[in-house]
Amino acid sequence: MVLDDPLRRLTRRRAGWLAVAAAGVAVSGFFAVAVGVYRLVVADPGFDRGDVVALIVVFTTSLGCAALGGDRLRVLAHRIRATAGENGFGAWLPSPAAADHDPRIDFGAETARLRRIAGRAAALILVWVALFTGGFTGISLLDEAADELLATGERVPGVVVSVHTPDKGTWSMQVRYGERTAKIVRDTGHRYHVGEAVTVVVDRADPAHVRTTDEENENQFAFGCCVAALLIGLAGTPVAAGAALGWRRRARAVAVTGWRVATVDVVRGRSADPRRRPPPTLYVRYPDGTGIVLRAVPSTHGAKALADFTDRLAWVGGWGREMAVLFPRGPRRPEPYAVPAAAKTPRAASAFRRSRR
Template sequence: MVLDDPLRALARRRAGWLALAAAGVAGFVFFAVAVAVYGLVVADPGFDRGDISALLVVFSVSLGCAVLGGRRLRVLAHRIRATAGENGFGAWLPAPAAADQDPRIDFGAETARLRRTAGRAAALILGWVALFAGGLTGMSLLDEAAAELLATGDRVPGVVVSVAAPVKGTPSMRVRYGGRTAKIVRDSGHPYHAGEAVTVVVDPADPAHVRTTEERNENQFVFGVCVAALLIGLAGAPVAAGAALGWRRRARAVAATGWRVATVDVVPVRSAAPRRRPPPTLYVRYPDGTGIVLRAVPSTHGAKALADFTDRLAWVGGWGREMAVFFPQGPRRAGPYVVPAAAKTPRAASAFRRSRR
């Protein structure tokens, strides 16, 4: 059995529009974060009219690509679903049979579970966005504190004692002022040298809190935490959004196709780097003698924990890249376990026991 040419053509078109939409979102987020971080880290960002015009063009083009790609993907999703359903989703699933039913399992509840998983993944987006916003807010507060110290602190003449410019780490210098010595982080880019005169700004309420008129000397630990929160939130939000969208599509696909009983082998993919081993391959055998090869999708519901599963009873639903494999018992605790998957090949005569080795 082969995939219909119209469906294959639609899948290729979807891949192109998906790449366009992803590039638009990635470009918009990257430049937005870069501008925000640059404005917080650099004392005088110095954007001129040309820079602002270029940024507006970049943001407009990126947003346009994201919106256009998203709209086209929505249209193509309906067309692909309609085309795939014309033959009863036979490229991925056999015809429904009485053997698909099991009185011990509420298949409607399991399909609803997919929708709840999509909802939880969507809720996680808010957590990642909050983490990103917290990092951005923390960096802004550090900048405001440095500006306030510059405006209200006592100014004391000082002299540079030594300058440190490590290959790894933050450039700094030691400054002597008013009988004290303090380490001050350098971020202005000024090439200091020992013996150079500087003006030290001291917080009257906390003499250990100092800066110079040129160097903000922000707390590096707090600054690092803020940067880490910003980057982790930036990376986590798209991943959560992709997971939510994937589970939502799988829930719709399974609701349209229903579940088909099968026997499944979960086979790890060999890799030179075990810690970076890709998700396992799922070899599915249907009762009618056909089978299909699925690729487990990276997820917190992933198939790596099932790597020793062979000849396991399972039910398969969905179609194409939006498939799911339902195991009545999970790997670590009793209860159902659903693995998101995508088809690597169309359904065909099953010879997996000989070919998968």
């Protein structure tokens, strides 16, 4: 079985539009977050009129690419499904047979479980968004607290007694005011020198809470926690969104095609660094003598938890990039275990023999 030309063209077009949409989301998201964080962290961003216009053009263009790519992907998904269904999804799965059924497994429940996995991935989006929002809000509150201290604090004369400018880490200085000495974090970039006069702003309710008229002196631990939460949320949100969308499409695809019994070899990826091991490859053989090579999709519910296996019983469903492999039991668990996968090759009689060389 060879992937027919119309379907091949559609899948190639989808890959192109997927790249356009992903690039649009990445660029617009990066600019939105980077400009927002830069504005919060730096008191005077120094944007002139030309910079603002350029940022607006880049942001709106990338957002437009994301919207256009998303719309084209939606249209192509329907066309791929219709085209693939014309031959019973034969580019990836054999025709249904009595051997596909196994009384030990409730295939309807396993298909429904794919939808629940998609729901859990969607719920995780809220966690990452909450982290991002919390980090962004925390930075804003720290900035507001520094502004409030500047407006309401007591101003006293001070003098710089030492300056610390490490190659890595936070720039700071020691400032003496009255009988006290305080460490002030430097974030304006001004090059201070010992003996330089500065104005220290002291919180009347908490004399240990100080800043200068130029340096905000925010709590670095709190600021670091906020930045970490913001960055983790920023990184986790698109990953969770992609996982939720992928599992949702996979569940819909399997609901249409059903499951086909197969024998699977799980070959884990090889890498000098175990932490960067590529996803496993799944060599699938169907009872009719055809086979297909699948690539396990990175996921917390993926094939990395599986050891290398040969001739393992499994069931395969879905099509193209939206496929799933259902094993009778998972790693260290008695119930069936579904692995997300994407086809590397179309189904063919020689697919497995090529993989064994």
